[in-house]
Amino acid sequence: MIVEGVLMAENIIKVTLDVDELPKTWYNILPDLPEPLPAALHPATKEPLRPEEWEALFPKGLVRQELSEETDIRIPDEVREALIRIGRPTPLYRAKRLEDALKTPARIYYKREDVSPAGSHKPNTAIAQAYFNYSEGIEHLTTETGAGQWGSALSAAASYFGMKCTVFMVRSSYDSKPYRKYVMKLFGADVIPSPSDTTEYGRCMLKKDPGCSGSLGIAISEAIEIAMKSERTKYSLGSVLNHVMLHQTVIGLETKKQLEKIGEKPDKLIACVGGGSNFAGFTFPFIRDKMKGKNDIRFIAVEPKSVPSLTGVAEGTSRYEYDFGDTAGMTPLLKMHTLGHDFIPETIHAGGLRYHGMAPTVSLLYDHGIIDAEAIGQEDTFTASRLFTRTEGIIPAPESSHAIASAISHALECKKTGDPGVIVFNLSGHGLLDLQNYANIFSL
Structure with missing residues (x-):
């Protein structure tokens, strides 16, 4: 029996939503937290980070979301369309x-x-991040990935908007999960095992430990180094920050x-x-x-x-x-x-x-x-x-x-x-x- 998106049989309950029921806004938890979220600090001055300093890494649209005190933030039509194309709402x-x-x-x-x-769930934010970067004229995204799910998602999202993508993949996963890097490469991304000899920081880590298995923290450092040195390039993060939680x-x-x-x-x-x-x-x-x-x-x-x-x-x-x-x-x-x-x-x-x-x-x-x-x-x-x-x-x-x-x-x-x-x-x-x-x- 199917009633309003609910399939109910003796041993099956499957609940689906129509595409019109895909949320039209994201929920921002910042205004509802039991206390204000402690401010991010500048890595050099240790002073609260100003919006323009955030923009060294991220486009203005994402920075506004990161710091917003609005509870409900509108999902752009272009992002909703892309989410529907990848199968949202999910069952x-x-x-x-x-x-x-x-x-x-x-x-x-x-x-x-x-x-x-x-x-995985990663395209929910990959699509949004790629869209806001693309809408501000960014041509190249850099990022890190562990298991490869985030790298796969951002590679696909960058391809969707016609952008270049470079992914630093934690070496232990790069070696043990080869098919993830194949997926990323099929979407047009450059995939580099981290730590690598592509960046100054990667070379430093390999000098200390040539057999280093890597970590997400190391891969992030390499991705940021490339982003900071390249024009029309921004860094994308698959977790941790508020705008990612929001998406x-x-x-x-x-x-x-x-x-x-x-x-x-x-x-x-x-x-x-x-x-x-x-x-x-x-x-x-x-x-x-x-x-x-x-x-x-x-x-x-x-x-x-x-x-x-x-x-x-x-x-x-x-x-x-x-x-x-x-x-x-x-x-x-x-x-x-x-x-x-x-x-x-x-x-x-x-x-x-x-x-x-x-x-x-x-x-x-x-x-x-x-x-x-x-x-x-x-x-x-x-x-x-x-x-x-x-x-x-x-x-x-x-x-x-x-x-x-x-x-x-x-x-x-x-x-x-x-x-x-x-x-x-x-x-x-x-x-x-x-x-x-x-x-x-x-x-x-």
């Missing part, structure tokens, strides 16, 4: 076969961000509509975190309601045990303080939960989560106890992803599998207590280009 599914395998009374739902051409809120805004269509009120919203963008995009529209006393949802950010930027606070390995977003210290200083900008994490398969810091907005919410955090090890993550693959028929990205592992854990708690809770998680990307990692873990 919400009930994980009935997973529930049955767990024998849990919990109802589990997942938002499918894996259905975009890039295979991703289409996920949560859609999810709210979909849950309302089937009369479900979630008890827990779960997403993986590296820099924080898919978690923010998924949860912020619901957090707005919680801060207004309209729900009592528990929001859970799930990170790798080896990169505990949030959960490491309890152990003293992470701190909530000002730090650089990159390893070289070229970015503005941001107040965030950080492991230290010189932190180089283990070479785990979830390359997109190998970042030393957490988005300032997410960090502030965690510091105020509005969101919770969990850390899960790689073995448990892949065990959960295999069960999800065999029950729901989707191979998830290693990053997204952290959210799946948490959802399974909470569903099993419901089994113990008999509580029929409602658990919703964000399936932020697929793992079809991560099969070598699955082969390595399971000896396939």
